[in-house]
Each structure stands twice: as C-alpha cells, then as structure tokens.
Amino acid sequence: xxxxxxxxxxxxxxxxxxxxxxxxxxxxxxxxxxxxxxxxxxxxxxxxxxxxxxxxxxxxxxxxxxxxxxxxxxxxxxxxxxxxxxxxxxxxxxxxxxxxxxxxxxxxxxxxxxxxxxxxxxxxxxxxxxxxxxxxxxxxxxxxxxxxxxxxxxxxxxxxxxxxxxxxxxxxxxxxxxxxxxxxxxxxxxxxxxxxxxxxxxxxxxxxxxxxxxxxxxxxxxxxxxxxxxxxxxxxxxxxxxxxxxxxxxxxxxxxxxxxxxxxxxxxxxxxxxxxxxxxxxxxxxxxxxxxxxxxxxxxxxxxxxxxxxxxxxxxxxxxxxxxxxxxxxxxxxxxxxxxxxxxxxxxxxxxxx
Amino acid sequence: xxxxxxxxxxxxxxxxxxxxxxxxxxxxxxxxxxxxxxxxxxxxxxxxxxxxxxxxxxxxxxxxxxxxxxxxxxxxxxxxxxxxxxxxxxxxxxxxxxxxxxxxxxxxxxxxxxxxxxxxxxxxxxxxxxxxxxxxxxxxxxxxxxxxxxxxxxxxxxxxxxxxxxxxxxxxxxxxxxxxxxxxxxxxxxxxxxxxxxxxxxxxxxxxxxxxxxxxxxxxxxxxxxxxxxxxxxxxxxxxxxxxxxxxxxxxxxxxxxxxxxxxxxxxxxxxxxxxxxxxxxxxxxxxxxxxxxxxxxxxxxxxxxxxxxxxxxxxxxxxxxxxxxxxxxxxxxxxxxxxxxxxxxxxxxxxxx
Numbered sequence: 001x002x003x004x005x006x007x008x009x010x011x012x013x014x015x016x017x018x019x020x021x022x023x024x025x026x027x028x029x030x031x032x033x034x035x036x037x038x039x040x041x042x043x044x045x046x047x048x049x050x051x052x053x054x055x056x057x058x059x060x061x062x063x064x065x066x067x068x069x070x071x072x073x074x075x076x077x078x079x080x081x082x083x084x085x086x087x088x089x090x091x092x093x094x095x096x097x098x099x100x101x102x103x104x105x106x107x108x109x110x111x112x113x114x115x116x117x118x119x120x121x122x123x124x125x126x127x128x129x130x131x132x133x134x135x136x137x138x139x140x141x142x143x144x145x146x147x148x149x150x151x152x153x154x155x156x157x158x159x160x161x162x163x164x165x166x167x168x169x170x171x172x173x174x175x176x177x178x179x180x181x182x183x184x185x186x187x188x189x190x191x192x193x194x195x196x197x198x199x200x201x202x203x204x205x206x207x208x209x210x211x212x213x214x215x216x217x218x219x220x221x222x223x224x225x226x227x228x229x230x231x232x233x234x235x236x237x238x239x240x241x242x243x244x245x246x247x248x249x250x251x252x253x254x255x256x257x258x259x260x261x262x263x264x265x266x267x268x269x270x271x272x273x274x275x276x277x278x279x280x281x282x283x284x285x286x287x288x289x290x291x292x293x294x295x296x297x298x299x300x301x302x303x304x305x306x307x308x309x310x311x312x313x314x315x316x317x318x319x320x321x322x323x324x325x326x327x328x329x330x331x332x333x334x335x336x337x338x339x340x341x342x343x344x345x346x347x348x349x350x351x352x353x354x
Numbered sequence: 355x356x357x358x359x360x361x362x363x364x365x366x367x368x369x370x371x372x373x374x375x376x377x378x379x380x381x382x383x384x385x386x387x388x389x390x391x392x393x394x395x396x397x398x399x400x401x402x403x404x405x406x407x408x409x410x411x412x413x414x415x416x417x418x419x420x421x422x423x424x425x426x427x428x429x430x431x432x433x434x435x436x437x438x439x440x441x442x443x444x445x446x447x448x449x450x451x452x453x454x455x456x457x458x459x460x461x462x463x464x465x466x467x468x469x470x471x472x473x474x475x476x477x478x479x480x481x482x483x484x485x486x487x488x489x490x491x492x493x494x495x496x497x498x499x500x501x502x503x504x505x506x507x508x509x510x511x512x513x514x515x516x517x518x519x520x521x522x523x524x525x526x527x528x529x530x531x532x533x534x535x536x537x538x539x540x541x542x543x544x545x546x547x548x549x550x551x552x553x554x555x556x557x558x559x560x561x562x563x564x565x566x567x568x569x570x571x572x573x574x575x576x577x578x579x580x581x582x583x584x585x586x587x588x589x590x591x592x593x594x595x596x597x598x599x600x601x602x603x604x605x606x607x608x609x610x611x612x613x614x615x616x617x618x619x620x621x622x623x624x625x626x627x628x629x630x631x632x633x634x635x636x637x638x639x640x641x642x643x644x645x646x647x648x649x650x651x652x653x654x655x656x657x658x659x660x661x662x663x664x665x666x667x668x669x670x671x672x673x674x675x676x677x678x679x680x681x682x683x684x685x686x687x688x689x690x691x692x693x694x695x696x697x698x699x700x701x702x703x704x705x706x707x708x
Contacts, residue, residue: 082461107436116687333470
C-alpha cells in the first residue's frame with residue numbers, strides 16, 4: 001500500500017448503467033418496482049421532514065439541465081437530469097440522469113449512481129403507488145397513450161403494484177406501439193394494440209399519457225374522458241409542455257407532488273394559480289381525502305420530484321452492499337493529515353518513496 | 355461487442371484523486387497554477403455571458419452541502435462541495451468536492467472530476483490572479499496567516515503568477531507552521547516561520563488569511579494593518595465565519611467575486627448591505643479601477659464562486675485528452691433506439707443472446 005492509497009471513506013461506490021441493469025435482473029424487475037414503490041410511499045409519509053426546493057434549472061434553446069437536491073436531515077441526495085427533445089434525432093436519449101447520496105453529518109458522498117434507468121423505474125413505481133391510492137377499486141385495465149421509453153415500465157409497475165391485467169396501447173407512431181407490445185410479450189399481461197386514442201381508452205379505468213412533445217399538445221380531449229377514471233399524466237413536465245385539454249382538468253380532482261413545482265411544470269400550468277389541488281403526501285399519510293366516489297375523475301399531474309429520486313437512491317444503496325454490483329471510485333482526497341493536502345500531493349510524485 | 359455495450363457518448367471521463375495528482379505532476383504544479391489562473395482570468399473577462407446563481411446550500415448542525423452550478427451557454431458545470439469543520443477531528447477532510455461539465459446542446463456530461471485537490475489549486479490561482487491586478491507594484495513578500503491545507507497552494511500560486519519571493523508563516527498551532535515550512539522547502543521561495551501574527555506581517559505587501567473556525571474570529575486586528583497592502587481574505591466564506599476586524603474593512607477598497615453571494619458569506623457580512631464593493635470582473639475587463647494609489651488598502655473578500663470551478667474543470671478537460679489520466683464511466687444509458695430503454699434492459703438479462 002503506497003502513501004496515496006485512498007482509505008475506505010474516500011471511496012464512493014458507483015453504480016454504472018450495466019450494474020443497474022444487473023441489479024434489476026438480480027432482484028427481478030417487478031419486485032424492484034414494488035420495492036421502489038414502498039420506499040417512495042415511506043418517504044411521502046414523512047414528507048414534512050424533507051428539505052424541499054423546486055429543481056434548479058438551466059434552460060437553453062435546445063433543452064434544460066436540472067439539479068434536484070433534497071435531504072431528510074440524515075441523508076442528502078441530488079439528481080442531475082437533462083431534457084433535450086431533439087436528442088432523439090441524433091440517436092441520443094432525451095433524458096439522461098445520474099444521482100448521488102451523501103451523509104449529512106460528514107458531507108461525504110456514499111453513493112453515485114446512473115439514474116437514466118433508475119428514473120424510468122421510479123417514475124413508473126410512483127405512478128403505480130399513486131394509482132393504488134386513487135384509481136377506482138378493482139381497476140385492472142390501463143390505456144397507455146404514448147408508447148416510448150417509459151411505457152413498458154409504467155405497465156409493469158401497474159401490474160406489480162396494482163394488479164393490472166390488461167394494457168391498451170396507442171401511439172401516433174405505430175412502430176412505437178409494435179415495440180412496446182413486443183417488449184411486453186411474455187410478461188403475464190394482456191396487451192391490445194389500438195389504432196386510435198379513442199379505441200385505447202375503451203374500458204380502461206386508468207388513462208396514462210406519456211408523450212414527449214415540448215409544446216402545448218392535446219393528447220386527451222375533453223369528450224374522450226368519462227367519469228370514474230384515474231388519469232396518470234406523465235408527459236406534461238416542463239413549462240410549455242402539457243398533454244390534457246383544460247376541460248378535463250376542470251372536471252378532475254387534481255393530485256400533485258409539490259405544488260410550487262407542479263404549477264410551473266405540470267398540466268395545471270393551464271389553470272389559475274390558485275386552482276385547488278391536493279398534495280399526495282397528505283392522501284398517503286391519511287390527512288386528506290383521495291378518491292371519494294366511483295364517478296369522480298382523479299388526476300395525478302406527475303412532474304417528478306426530488307424526493308422520489310432520493311427514495312430510489314436509498315433503495316439502491318440498501319440493496320447494493322452484498323451484490324458487488326458497483327465500482328469503488330477514488331473520488332475524495334483523503335490525506336493522512338487533513339491539513340496536509342499538499343503533502344499528499346507531494347508523496348504522489350511519480351518515483352517518490354511511498 | 356454485446357448489445358448492451360455502451361457507445362462512446364454514454365461514457366463519461368472520470369478524473370480520480372490519483373489521476374488529478376498525476377495530472378498535476380505531469381503538467382507541473384506551478385505551470386498548472388499559471389494555466390488555471392489564465393483560464394479563470396479569461397472567464398472573468400466574459401463574466402456577463404454566464405448564468406450566475408448563488409450556491410444552493412443545504413445546512414445542518416454539523417455543516418453544509420452545496421451545489422454550485424453555472425453555464426456560459428455552451429458548457430454547463432457544477433460543483434458539489436461540503437464544509438464540515440468537525441470532520442478534522444474524525445480524520446476526515448473539512449471540505450471535499452467533485453465537479454461535472456456537460457454539453458449544453460445535448461445535456462450529456464463530458465467530464466466528472468474530483469475537486470478537493472482541484473479546488474485547492476483554483477482557489478490559490480484565483481487569489482494570485484487577483485493579487486496580480488490589485489497588489490502594490492513589486493509586491494514580493496506575503497504573510498500567510500493560517501498554515502492549513504490551502505497555505506502551500508496559496509504560496510506557490512503567488513510565486514508562479516506574481517513572482518512572490520518570500521512567505522512569512524503564522525498559525526496558532528506551531529505544528530501547522532512546521533508542516534507548511536517543510537512542504538515549501540526546495541520550492542525556490544524564502545520561508546520564514548513566525549511566532550506571532552504581528553511578526554508575520556512585518557514587511558509583507560500581501561496579507562493572506564486562511565483559517566478554518568466556523569465563528570466570528572479576528573485574525574487581523576485593525577491596528578495590525580498599515581497602508582499600501584493587499585489583503586487576500588480566504589477563510590471567511592460562510593455565514594457567521596469571518597476573519598477581519600470591521601475597522602480594516604472600513605479602511606479598505608473591497609473587491610468581490612459575486613456580490614449577492616459575498617454579502618452573505620464573506621467578510622462584508624459585517625458591513626451594511628449597501629457598503630460599496632467593486633466586482634472583480636470589472637477590474638479585470640478594464641471597466642472599473644483596481645488599485646489607484648500606493649497608500650491604498652485593497653481587500654479581496656474571497657468566498658469562491660462557481661465560475662472559478664467552471665474554469666478549472668474546463669482547464670482539466672482541455673488538458674486531459676492525450677494523458678489517459680481518466681477512467682471512462684458507463685454513466686448514461688444509451689440504447690440503440692432511444693425509445694427502447696426497456697429493450698436495452700431485456701437484452702442485458704444474464705444469459706440473453708447479445
């Protein structure tokens with residue numbers, strides 16, 4: 001061991017994309033979605049404990065780069081995430097992400113992880129955990145409008161957490177629907193490819209919209225949505241990007257993660273600033289009503305919040321230790337004497353005695 | 355090559371602490387300090403281009419964790435940094451840091467780097483670059499009050515950028531002074547260990563204070579500071595942490611990085627909110643005067659700003675390509691079809707055909 005060999009505290013476990021995929025297969029995708037849903041639900045129950053701040057966004061003509069920090073007082077976490085709709089044309093992902101957990105008492109990072117894959121799982125697990133609280137009893141059929149990268153995860157999370165039996169797929173691009181249907185084959189769920197959105201919502205109690213246009217779009221029109229459904233609106237998640245006709249919002253009871261963020265980024269940016277919404281953590285902790293009748297339209301105006309990423313990182317951190325599915329990164333300078341950073345550098349001179 | 359093998363775009367170069375130390379030795383510490391000073395100076399000249407925001411801090415009883423983002427419109431960068439004064443007692447660093455650069459047009463990260471070591475260099479390079487603009491002509495002697503982790507870097511940056519010939523060391527702990535003097539031996543600078551701060555400032559035209567107490571302290575009292583000096587105040591860098599008597603501030607012309615941040619974190623938190631200060635970028639770009647007389651006291655109230663970290667990461671990124679001193683991290687999920695994240699996961703099933 002040479003003088004500059006880092007100590008354990010200076011090494012940060014890093015979960016690569018490949019590690020994450022292996023971890024998902026090791027645990028089992030549906031089990032992991034259920035586990036993530038439980039961690040997210042736990043953190044919604046202790047919502048008031050958390051340091052909450054809207055994400056810190058850096059906008060450009062091409063897209064946005066955001067930092068989403070939060071802390072429960074013992075653990076600190078943040079996610080880096082970009083959103084660049086034009087990336088797809090260049091063969092790149094619209095959204096990529098990574099995240100970090102740190103120990104509040106020392107400030108030392110304890111986990112660095114890819115989060116492109118993990119965000120897909122946590123978004124789906126959040127949707128399904130929320131649907132478990134808000135969808136009509138016995139809901140077993142979902143319309144999945146938008147059959148992109150999130151669609152299979154949404155479907156399997158609804159199966160794992162809510163007992164979904166059937167999914168009805170629609171996308172403006174039939175190739176996306178074919179891809180989604182092929183991916184879901186053999187996963188124990190009935191898959192129906194539909195030619196129109198109207199056909200997709202037939203008989204569905206849960207309507208999930210997840211499209212990617214960065215502009216005001218109307219994926220569901222007012223006359224398409226009848227009573228007694230739960231709408232899970234995923235795609236409207238930044239200023240100028242919405243998916244639902246305003247008329248639907250007016251007829252719905254609206255549930256959100258963190259109002260200051262959702263009012264800027266969610267479907268409700270179409271409504272007055274004081275339009276009533278219910279915070280999900282209150283429903284989940286039992287201090288506000290969720291669904292109160294079978295005729296009601298409930299709407300989860302999902303934009304994604306830092307606490308869900310925190311929960312997901314916490315889950316990965318808890319499941320990682322025994323797996324070996326990480327790389328220990330020499331990320332923190334850790335001199336024997338903390339005041340002697342310079343001495344550490346000098347001892348690392350090539351050829352210097354260890 | 356298997357189906358899940360990441361493409362080049364999905365791989366992010368990571369510079370570990372060991373890589374950074376090797377890079378410093380490869381370039382040479384003083385050359386690197388000069389190079390960093392030039393990059394920082396360039397970015398101060400184009401200051402108005404940058405997206406500037408005060409750091410986003412998460413405070414706890416034990417310390418603080420901060421994110422410091424910025425962007426010049428083409429490149430985005432942020433630094434994660436903690437400050438935990440009690441860490442030293444547990445054999446940990448008070449401050450650790452890492453940073454990231456990303457391409458604004460795609461949102462994809464292009465560099466992840468340790469920044470504990472790099473922050474020490476950029477802080478020193480910033481001090482010396484600023485002293486080059488503000489210190490009295492011919493300044494060649496510095497008092498270095500506080501002989502901790504930053505002291506050697508400050509001294510050698512002043513030598514490399516300003517031509518410092520002599521440093522006079524003082525610390526309340528004589529062991530720190532002995533460590534600093536030993537580390538500086540053989541670096542071509544005259545080192546004088548002093549028993550009192552009064553002795554240390556004798557004949558010095560530059561007074562650098564860099565102590566670590568998280569409380570209002572008075573490292574320099576009013577009667578210790580005569581006319582015609584440049585004060586480089588490093589240690590006062592968070593709310594409640596200052597080093598200089600208010601009387602010195604009243605007699606000085608004060609120069610700062612980013613006033614909204616310095617008024618909260620710097621020495622000037624002791625002054626009225628509208629006390630006049632000069633922004634350094636204006637001095638460096640020639641739109642505001644710096645030192646105007648030999649009798650003047652100039653004070654750089656340094657707290658560290660995101661743009662300096664951005665410059666330092668930019669320098670490392672530019673110097674890295676040929677060195678091989680990095681590890682390519684599989685950090686971004688990169689499916690062949692961006693809409694088919696699920697297919698990528700399925701193809702990574704252990705035992706699946708590639």
